[in-house]
Amino acid sequence: PVAEESRAPMADAVRDLIAAGADVAALAPTGPALPLTDVDVLSPLAAPQKIICIGLNYADHIRETGLDTPERPLAFVKTAHTLAGPYQEVPVPAGATEQLDWEAELAVVIGAPARDVPVERALGHVFGYTAANDLSARDAQFADGQWFRGKNFDAFCPLGPWIVTPDEIGDPQALSVAARVNGRTVQDGSTKDMIFGVADVISYLSRYMTLCPGDVIATGTPHGVGMGRTPQLWLKDGDVVEVEIGAVGTLRNTVRFA
Amino acid sequence: PVAEESRAPMADAVRDLIAAGADVAALAPTGPALPLTDVDVLSPLAAPQKIICIGLNYADHIRETGLDTPERPLAFVKTAHTLAGPYQEVPVPAGATEQLDWEAELAVVIGAPARDVPVERALGHVFGYTAANDLSARDAQFADGQWFRGKNFDAFCPLGPWIVTPDEIGDPQALSVAARVNGRTVQDGSTKDMIFGVADVISYLSRYMTLCPGDVIATGTPHGVGMGRTPQLWLKDGDVVEVEIGAVGTLRNTVRFA
Numbered sequence A, B: 001p002v003a004e005e006s007r008a009p010m011a012d013a014v015r016d017l018i019a020a021g022a023d024v025a026a027l028a029p030t031g032p033a034l035p036l037t038d039v040d041v042l043s044p045l046a047a048p049q050k051i052i053c054i055g056l057n058y059a060d061h062i063r064e065t066g067l068d069t070p071e072r073p074l075a076f077v078k079t080a081h082t083l084a085g086p087y088q089e090v091p092v093p094a095g096a097t098e099q100l101d102w103e104a105e106l107a108v109v110i111g112a113p114a115r116d117v118p119v120e121r122a123l124g125h126v127f128g129y130t131a132a133n134d135l136s137a138r139d140a141q142f143a144d145g146q147w148f149r150g151k152n153f154d155a156f157c158p159l160g161p162w163i164v165t166p167d168e169i170g171d172p173q174a175l176s177v178a179a180r181v182n183g184r185t186v187q188d189g190s191t192k193d194m195i196f197g198v199a200d201v202i203s204y205l206s207r208y209m210t211l212c213p214g215d216v217i218a219t220g221t222p223h224g225v226g227m228g229r230t231p232q233l234w235l236k237d238g239d240v241v242e243v244e245i246g247a248v249g250t251l252r253n254t255v256r257f258a
Helices: A003-006 A013-019 A059-065 A118-125 A136-145 A199-206 B002-007 B013-021 B059-065 B119-125 B138-144 B198-204
Strands: A049-053 A075-078 A091-093 A103-108 A126-133 A157-164 A176-181 A184-190 A217-218 A238-244 A251-257 B051-055 B074-078 B091-092 B104-110 B128-135 B157-166 B178-181 B185-189 B216-217 B240-245 B249-257
Touching: A091 B104, A103 A176, A103 A199, A103 B178, A118 A126, A118 A199, A126 A217, A126 A238, A126 A251, A136 A184, A157 A251, A199 A217, B104 B178, B104 B240, B119 B128, B119 B198, B128 B216, B128 B240, B157 B249, B198 B216
Parallel strands: A049 A217, A091 A251, B051 B216, B091 B249
Antiparallel strands: A049 A075, A103 A126, A103 A217, A126 A157, A176 A184, A176 A238, A238 A251, B051 B074, B104 B128, B104 B216, B128 B157, B178 B185, B178 B240, B240 B249
């Protein structure tokens, strides 16, 4: 229930399970099996310490933004107040943005703490993979220059629908990354086209900061966001945005303007 | 102990006390009284959901940076992995920065959740005030353009030495904000010179995102940072940086380069 969440905004059973180093393969279900259609599926994480996003990590996306190619992974961050479930509505405050955009991204969930980890061992710090929609208010993002506000409205990070462990993912650099708006495909890329791959990004970030169990790294988005289209396409009230990551699953969120 | 903290990086008794709406005036001490010199004083918060920093919020600081004056509060963020105690050493990884700088700031700790709060009621959402040193690796900050990495090395947010409740602070816009490096005063400002005051900042941010109990807002730094001096002054191994906020207290951190 919402009231309970707002009283304890930092509780996160999945994060704590990851931090405890639980052997997920050995976990047995403890509740009844329910059809997915009978439950509200929430974000698989409620309170990661940080959701680090990598900007400009696909060459074809960089071209559509008109921005420069970074010489190193370009990191910015969302915090846990932005999390939304995989099928949750995204409420947008009245007058807060006229340029709401989507970004389909493969998201990595950190397992064991990572500090100064070499590239060769970086994937050993991955607990699993999930899908993220890095929703962005482009007007706020570029008016500020710093991307924090434009990327951090409440519910601007739909995540899920679940976390898939690495054994079921295979090569994280061979996954499809797609987005649809009202059923029409707008992004159709592959993680093989990342400039900095998952292992590179983990190793690089860990030189400067400790990556903690349950931390999320959203690895950037391919070509096809609304700001890069001609004419530009902004999300409006009632639009349904889907993000589909191969071997993971699909987010489906409806945007609601107040 | 460090080992215990790394197993449970999200535990935060003070944040949970704030979230529970505890009447701090009615709290009685439950442990023995110990001299401050006999204890390690940790950061007063261990795991706030977000530490929002306001950039370029004092006119004389904006002049020294050569950057433009923002038309609205310019927000960026640190996450909880950056927290350090008020007297803790700040370890800097080898080769990670050659331009380490300080920023003395009044920090606000949020009490009751704030969402779309008018300016007139904003201070009612303040649990208390503390001091922050918004340590900044200027080379990383400006190489990226986005300020996340350069502001988010481990231990780049010394906080404390304690949280002072509003009744003991008086007017938050009449507090001294000072920094010293090895005993020499380098910043000597006042919160009266903020462009956007505490109430304005809380109200503004709450239009876009929910401010949660225990969230920290570092309200910007006055004139006198290392990058603005002639010649520029960067922190080096063994330097002692003090941040003193009137009616709050003093942080004293030694920098250690690996």
